[in-house]
Each structure stands twice: as structure tokens, then as C-alpha cells.
Amino acid sequence: MKAAFIYSDEFARFDYGSSHPLKPFRLKLTYELIKACGLLASSGDPRLIEPHPARVEDLLTFHTADYIDVLKASNSGGEYAGADYFGLGPGDNPIFAGMFDWSILIAGASLKAADLVDSGEAGIAFNIAGGLHHAMAGHASGFCYINDPVIVIKSLINRGRRVAYIDIDAHHGDGVQEAFFSSDKVLTVSIHETGQALFPGSGFEHETGSGAGRGYCMNIPLPPGTDDELFVHAFTELVPPLIDIFKPDVVVSQLGVDTFRTDPLAHLNITTNGFCRVVATIKAMSAKWVALGGGGYDIANVARAWTLAWAIMNEDDAPDEIPDSFQERHPDAGFAGTKLRDEPFGIEGRRKEEMRKEVDRVIDYNKKHGMLKH
Numbered sequence: 575m576k577a578a579f580i581y582s583d584e585f586a587r588f589d590y591g592s593s594h595p596l597k598p599f600r601l602k603l604t605y606e607l608i609k610a611c612g613l614l615a616s617s618g619d620p621r622l623i624e625p626h627p628a629r630v631e632d633l634l635t636f637h638t639a640d641y642i643d644v645l646k647a648s649n650s651g652g653e654y655a656g657a658d659y660f661g662l663g664p665g666d667n668p669i670f671a672g673m674f675d676w677s678i679l680i681a682g683a684s685l686k687a688a689d690l691v692d693s694g695e696a697g698i699a700f701n702i703a704g705g706l707h708h709a710m711a712g713h714a715s716g717f718c719y720i721n722d723p724v725i726v727i728k729s730l731i732n733r734g735r736r737v738a739y740i741d742i743d744a745h746h747g748d749g750v751q752e753a754f755f756s757s758d759k760v761l762t763v764s765i766h767e768t769g770q771a772l773f774p775g776s777g778f779e780h781e782t783g784s785g786a787g788r789g790y791c792m793n794i795p796l797p798p799g800t801d802d803e804l805f806v807h808a809f810t811e812l813v814p815p816l817i818d819i820f821k822p823d824v825v826v827s828q829l830g831v832d833t834f835r836t837d838p839l840a841h842l843n844i845t846t847n848g849f850c851r852v853v854a855t856i857k858a859m860s861a862k863w864v865a866l867g868g869g870g871y872d873i874a875n876v877a878r879a880w881t882l883a884w885a886i887m888n889e890d891d892a893p894d895e896i897p898d899s900f901q902e903r904h905p906d907a908g909f910a911g912t913k914l915r916d917e918p919f920g921i922e923g924r925r926k927e928e929m930r931k932e933v934d935r936v937i938d939y940n941k942k943h944g945m946l947k948h
Contacts (some may be wrong), residue, residue, distance in 0.1 A: 577887040578621050579614060580606050580683045582645070585703045588676040591668055595839060596717045598676070600873040601629040601703050603907060607877045608884050610900035611893055611914070617838050623690065625683035625701070628725070632685060635728045636721060636753060638712040645719060649674035661713035665691025677720040680704055684722040684866060688729055691824060691862045696889045698863045702880050705828040707869030708774065716745065718775060722865060724753040729761045730824055738822035739763065740813065742852055743830025744840035744866045746793065750828075751756040756785040761820045761945075762793075765809055767833075767840050768795035776862060779939045789945040792816060797932045798841035801921045802848030804933045805833070811937050812946070817859045819945055825860035829853065830868025831879040835919065837911075839871050845916035846882055853883045863887075874908040882914065 576654045585604035614622060633642055641660050648654045648662060651671030661667050672779050680703045687699035705725050708716030727750070727857070739754075741747035741764040754760040768774040783791035794808050817825070833844040857863065865887065870876035878896075885892035895912050920928065940946060 575621055575696045576685065576701065576889075577884075578623050578690050579608075579621050579884065580625050580687050580701040581703075582625055582679065582683070584622070584679060586687050586720060587674050588670070590670055590717070591881070594668060595871040597873055598866060600870065600876040601793065601867075601916050603873055603904060604702055604752055604877040604880045606903070607881045607900055609897070610897040611881055611885075613881065613885055613888065613890055613892065623686060623699075625679060625716045627675070627678040628681035628685055629722075632681065632725055633720060636711055636724045637709075641712045645674045645677065651794075657861075659713075661715055661867070666717055667719065673719060680706065681720050681725055682724040684726045684864070685729060687864045687866075688726045688824075688826075691864050692730060692733065692735065698811055698857070698860075698865060700865040700884060700887060702865035702867040703774050705743070705830060707741060707743065707828055708745070708749050709870065710749050710752065715749065718749065718917035721749045721753070722746070723750050723828060725816040726825055726864060727760055730826075735823040736821065737761070737824050737826055738817055739826045739828075740821055740856060741766070741784040741828040741868075742833065743828055744832040744837065744842055745773055745830070745869060746795075747828060748774045748776050751777070751781070751916070754787065755783055755791060756787040758786045758790050761822065763792045763794070763813055763816065763818070765802070765813075766796065767842055768797060771798045772840055778785055780943070782944050792940055794936055796842065797929045799843055799921060799925065800929055800933070801843040801919060801926075802845055802878050803920055804929055805842070805844055805848045806851050808933050808937055810855060813941055814855060814859055816945060824857065824862045824864060826866065827856050827863045828866050828868045829880070829883055830870060831869055831875050832869035834870070834872060834879070836872050836875060837870065839869070843919060844920060846879055846914075847916060847918055848888060849879050850882050853886050856923045872908065874910070876909070
């Protein structure tokens with residue numbers, strides 16, 4: 575099959591809490607929009623793959639045993655003594671009923687995507703629930719409990735594969751970078767809003783790897799306000815030539831859409847136009863592609879963007895209009911209008927020139943100090 579869609583209605587069963595910005599319901603909303611647009615049959619579509627939870631031994635390829643024990647012990651949603659030491663508690667990483675079940679189901683879905691792609695059963699596999707890139711080996715971070723991208727990448731390199739990880743979320747993929755910072759088996763690329771303005775406060779261009787991994791890590795921090803034109807410019811100047819040099823067997827990508835103009839947790843001005851151009855570029859340079867979801871806290875943006883990404887993966891045409899039947903089922907989902915795609919948007923004037931100078935400075939730095947200098 576050309577592309578596989580990894581999905582379970584179980585994804586939407588979990589709840590971080592009414593005031594938390596991460597809404598698992600966005601995953602069901604995306605799936606239903608994809609179906610409504612005629613991009614996935616409602617039943618019996620061979621591209622639709624049901625995931626199974628990851629095993630504890632899969633988690634332990636990256637996470638520490640004591641952290642996994644605390645996650646398991648907290649699965650009931652009750653308070654657990656010492657949980658705050660592991661990043662769990664009120665705030666970003668709440669303890670909620672089914673927290674561990676949610677985490678292992680997502681990790682299992684990402685591992686299934688990797689298995690399908692590595693075996694050749696699918697050229698592309700998309701787990702919209704994945705991409706939880708902030709979790710560290712021994713603690714939760716940034717709404718993420720289990721780092722499924724790291725677990726997937728480790729499973730692939732243990733099979734002898736060279737892996738390129740490409741992260742286009744508004745937030746730096748710090749957990750993945752840390753896991754492979756000294757490795758020459760994995761190339762990590764993150765394009766994101768600068769850590770001077772946004773969590774997690776890292777991902778600067780001078781972070782290029784250490785030891786054997788020097789040059790195998792690229793960061794492309796963008797100034798607040800960056801629009802489609804600068805986002806696509808930075809990406810195309812740096813990432814395709816880097817992939818051409820590294821020649822990965824498999825590309826793993828994180829397709830977060832908190833880069834969008836109306837996202838409440840970041841300060842970028844990306845639209846579906848820039849997002850789709852970058853997704854199409856990733857597809858064009860990936861012989862084998864494991865695509866994961868990621869951030870996105872305007873749930874209508876999430877559904878629209880990942881529907882368009884799925885269409886690109888299948889070389890299919892998505893409609894211009896969001897189907898009336900879908901709108902009627904989800905009147906409170908926050909869709910601003912009836913269009914699946916955004917109108918073009920760009921910044922002009924002095925602010926744009928200041929941003930362009932900063933983006934070009936980052937591009938030049940990466941060309942002079944990373945793998946591209948060779």
C-alpha cells in the first residue's frame with residue numbers, strides 16, 4: 575500500500591482535563607474530516623490500521639525503569655508520592671486516569687507505523703497521535719509522557735537503518751535531540767520558533783551535536799512572526815540538501831501545526847499553504863516515511879492541516895470546501911468558515927526585512943558549521 579493511516583477511536587477516550595490545551599479529541603476530529611473529504615473509506619479501507627499498545631520493553635529502550643514504574647502507578651489518576659520529581663502533577667503534565675494507557679497506545683501506534691514502512695508493506699505510515707517529542711528519559715515534559723519518536727528511531731537503528739528525523743513543530747524537538755546528540759546514526763533536524771521566545775528554550779543553531787554526532791544535529795530557530803515565505807525558504811535552503819548528503823534509509827517526521835497563525839501557544843504565522851509545501855517536500859525526499867502528529871492547540875487547524883497532509887501522502891486531491899455534513903456534526907469545533915485551506919498570508923515592510931535577515935543568518939550559520947559545510 576502507498577500509505578497507511580494508524581488510528582483508533584481509543585485515542586479520543588483520554589482527557590488531560592478541561593483547562594488543558596492538549597485535546598485528544600482533535601485526533602477523532604481529524605479522522606472524521608479525512609473520511610468526510612473522501613480520503614479514507616468509512617469502513618473496510620485497507621489503509622486504516624488499528625494500533626496495539628507498546629510493550630514495556632519497548633519503552634525501556636529509552637526511558638528509565640523508575641520513571642516507567644511511576645507512570646504505571648499513576649495510571650489510575652490518583653496522586654502519587656514523589657510524582658513531581660518525574661515532572662508529573664498540576665500544570666503541563668497532569669496525572670489523569672489512563673495516563674499510562676494513553677502513552678503506550680500512542681507509542682504502539684508509532685511503532686506499528688515504523689514496522690509497516692520498514693517491512694515495505696507501506697511507503698508511508700501516518701500516526702496523527704504520535705510526535706510527543708519533549709518527553710525525556712526520566713521525566714515528562716511539555717504535555718509528553720513517552721517519547722514515541724525516540725522509541726521509533728531506536729527500533730529502526732537497532733535494525734541497522736540510518737534515520738533522519740525532521741521536526742516542523744513550533745516547539746523545539748528537545749527530547750529527540752537529547753537522545754541522539756552524540757550519535758552519527760541519526761540526523762535530527764528541528765525548525766521551530768526560537769527558544770528565546772518559546773518553550774522549551776532550546777534549539778539554537780549552535781546546537782550541532784557532540785562527539786561522533788557533531789554535525790548530525792541541525793536547528794533552524796525562527797523569529798516570532800515568521801510567515802509562510804520565510805518558513806519555506808529556511809526549510810528548502812537547508813533540509814533537502816542535508817537529506818541528500820545523509821542519505822537516510824527512513825525519514826521520521828513530526829508534523830506539529832502549532833506553527834499556525836491562530837494557535838494559542840506560539841507566535842508564528844504559518845498557514846496551510848506553507849505547511850503543505852513543506853509536507854510535499856518531505857514526501858519528495860523520503861523513500862520511506864514514518865509521519866507523526868505533534869502539537870496543535872487550535873483543533874480546527876489540526877484537523878484541516880493533517881487532512882491535507884494525508885491527501886499529499888496519497889497524491890490525492892482534497893476538496894476546497896469542508897463538507898456540510900461534517901460541519902453539522904461538529905458545530906462547536908471552531909472552524910472559521912467553510913474552506914479546507916487558508917488564504918495566503920504574508921508579513922510586509924520593515925518587520926519582514928528584519929525577520930528575513932535573522933532567518934538568513936541562521937541559514938548561513940548552518941551552512942558554515944554543520945554537515946552542509948562538506
